[in-house]
Amino acid sequence: MKFTESNVQRAKPSSRKYEIADDGTPGLYLRVLPSGKRVYIARFRVDGKDKRVRLGLPGQLTVDDARAKATAYIQGKVTTTKLKQAKAVRFSTLAEKYRREHAQALSASTIKSVRVGVRELNREFGHRLVIDIAHDEVCKFHRSLSDRPYAANWYTRLGHIIKKGQQWGLVPRTHALPTAEYVRYFPEGRIERFLTPAERRRLERVLSQGEALPRYRKGSVSWFYAAAIRLLSLTGFRASEALDLQWDWIDRRHRVIVLPRSKTGVSRRPVSQRLLDFLDELEREHRKPGIPYVLYGQRDKRVRFNALSEAWRKIRRRAGLDDVRLHDLRHSAASDAIMAGVSLEVVSKILGHSTSKTTRRYAHLANDHILAGADAMADVIASACSASATRTTSTTSAAGACGEPDHEAGIEDDQLDPVRRRRRRTKKTS
16 A cells, blocks of 8 residues: 555554555555554665665654655665664764764853763763664653753753764664654743843942942952943843953954854944943953953952852842842843834844844833834824814804804815815905
């Protein structure tokens, strides 16, 4: 029979396994086991010997995918020698190659997350052969991390690791990815927090008072922590971008900061004159010869993210902003820009998003701004209509007092026909 999705599912098990040939693709068979399990296989001959290769389950492969894979084997595009080599690859070997060769071209924060993720995946699948990892096992592992939704959703990238293995020739291209079927992501509870003007004032007050206190006194804030927080607030930079910032990257003439190693690669960020004035102040007071960084710590080294995070926890507690993360300063900068009327496209350039798709998360703020404009427009129109209605009422009352009601009151001259227009002009003249 010619395979379709429906008749493949209708194939009933028997007391013994049997195979059904596909009329559409010679060499493609559906093997039905007594247990009811169905498997696509390709049958062909190599050096006079009959070969059977398992292609995958109907739930993992569509009929068209099974035909394409079977054709690849039959036409010799995939050799059994390469298949044997690929079958011997363990996941730990592939994951380590992925970490060393693929992830190293990414940003520092992504490299760290890949390193942690690969370590966790190796604990579960490292000893397994890649082709033996099944979809239901990935789903089970994913569900076991339900208390860590961010981590659980990252581990579904297992499929990307195996896909890179296919590109490197370590995994057969005909191998069905264990994540090819839909894996339901856990809701991550992402909450974007935006600072209000009053909260910004409280934060600035805590920073100013902390800077004025002697070092090591309770409530004191080192200049580089205060400067980092102000820099994040004014620019919407990611924390790593602010801490990596060097003086040579600042182009004052064109009011641009060029970040060579941002999350999205080389990024050119337009900056405000107010920020340049702030950087000029930092340069006058704190720049030291031989130190390339704008922000440096007590030992003249780059400020570490963990140290900034710890300082931020203390600062936000004093300012009453316990639920505000460092990254929320970036969200707040985007929010303030949009509420000031800046378009999403421009905000995308300021924040350094690689695509405008990322900036669309702030679209609801732009909608609020547009709705406020629509309300203002409607108020003006309603006011004009009310004034016109008032004039119409007063004109009608005056005409009624003279005993000659004017039914055309409130109608402009150019809206009347020529006869009525001449009659109105005659009345005005008399």
